[in-house]
Structure formats: structure tokens, C-alpha cells
């Protein structure tokens with residue numbers, strides 16, 4: 001099961017309320033966090049799925065890790081690429097991890113993380129960023145604008161569900177996918193279903209969903225607190 005606990009960008013949304021990037025997967029008794037961008041969203045994960053023992057962190061921007069503070073004194077294994085742990089934006093955690101255990105993972109090498117099979121790969125953002133494929137079928141692709149070729153080749157035809165950066169309205173430049181790029185990427189990867197997330201608050205959700213439907217993509221813009229079978 002996927003819990004979309006925080007579906008917003010760094011600014012969040014006021015209405016409907018969307019908190020920064022915080023997602024969780026539950027499989028049996030195992031719960032894993034996919035980013036932890038909001039303390040409150042992490043608290044909801046704990047209440048709905050139980051306390052996660054592991055977290056995958058994509059990159060060092062604070063809207064993807066500040067919720068780690070909730071588990072700083074309770075124990076959590078944190079996994080990311082070594083470039084994230086070395087980045088100045090992540091220094092606060094590295095300098096004082098308390099009960100967080102930091103584990104660097106290499107790209108394209110499968111590892112077991114709290115009972116989930118995880119493969120990390122590089123994304124394309126303004127700072128070094130890792131994406132993750134979990135249990136061979138769910139891919140976490142944020143923050144990113146497009147994909148490096150090796151990552152695209154690895155995922156194409158393999159991944160079933162993607163949680164994908166769809167931040168930007170058309171015509172706005174930045175190190176994120178426009179929502180149209182996110183839809184087109186989902187089609188190119190031949191996914192079963194796309195979760196379009198991290199949208200900036202000025203985006204019209206109907207316009208996004210109409211575009212996805214016109215292209216024949218099964219897409220959803222999830223709300224905070226919703227769960228999905230994946």
C-alpha cells in the first residue's frame with residue numbers, strides 16, 4: 001500500500017492542504033518512508049502505517065528531509081546516495097544524527113531496506129538527486145526534470161507505478177518536470193499508473209488531468225492522507 005502523506009512542493013498548498021514530499025509504502029509489517037519533507041506528514045505516516053524503521057531520502061533540499069526530525073530520537077535507518085550526505089544542505093543531520101543511522105547506497109545495486117528490495121539511480125535536478133525503484137515495480141522520481149539516459153533505459157518497460165515530479169506549469173523554467181513532461185515521460189516509460197505530485201499551487205488540476213486523459217494515461221493527482229494499492 002502507498003500512503004501519499006505529503007503531496008505538495010516546498011511551499012505546500014493551503015487549500016486543499018498539501019504538505020511537502022512525504023510518502024510511505026507498507027508491505028505486511030514493514031513500512032518504509034519515501035522522503036520525509038514534513039514533520040506533520042511523518043506523524044500521520046506513524047499513525048496510519050505504524051512507525052517506519054527505514055527511510056529513502058532523494059536529495060538534500062529541506063522539503064524532502066525536514067520530517068526526519070520526528071524520528072531523530074526514536075531510531076531510523078536513513079538511506080541515500082553519498083552525495084546527499086555530503087551536501088551542505090544536509091549538514092545539520094550529518095553533524096548531529098542522534099538516533100538516525102545514515103547509510104550510503106550505490107546506484108544500480110539492489111539492496112534490502114527493511115524488507116523491501118531497493119535500487120537507487122540518478123535523477124536530473126539542481127543538486128545531486130537519487131530516485132528509487134522499490135520491489136521492482138514502484139519508482140520514486142522526484143525531484144527531476146526528465147531522466148538521465150541510463151535511468152530511463154533501466155526503468156522503461158519494467159516499472160509499473162511512478163510517483164513523479166510534475167511541478168511546473170507550461171512555460172515556467174526550472175529543474176523540475178512541467179506537468180506535460182511528467183505525463184509524456186510516464187507514457188514513454190509505459191507505466192500502468194502515474195501519481196503526479198509536487199505541483200506548484202498555481203497549477204489547475206483539471207488542466208493536468210485533462211491532458212493526461214487526452215494522451216490515454218491512467219494518472220492521479222493524489223491528496224495528502226490517501227492510500228492506494230500498488
Ligand SMILES: [Zn+2]
Pocket residue numbers: 009010021061063064143198
Ligand atoms: Zn522538492
Ligand SMILES: [Zn+2]
Pocket residue numbers: 059061125143
Ligand atoms: Zn529539490
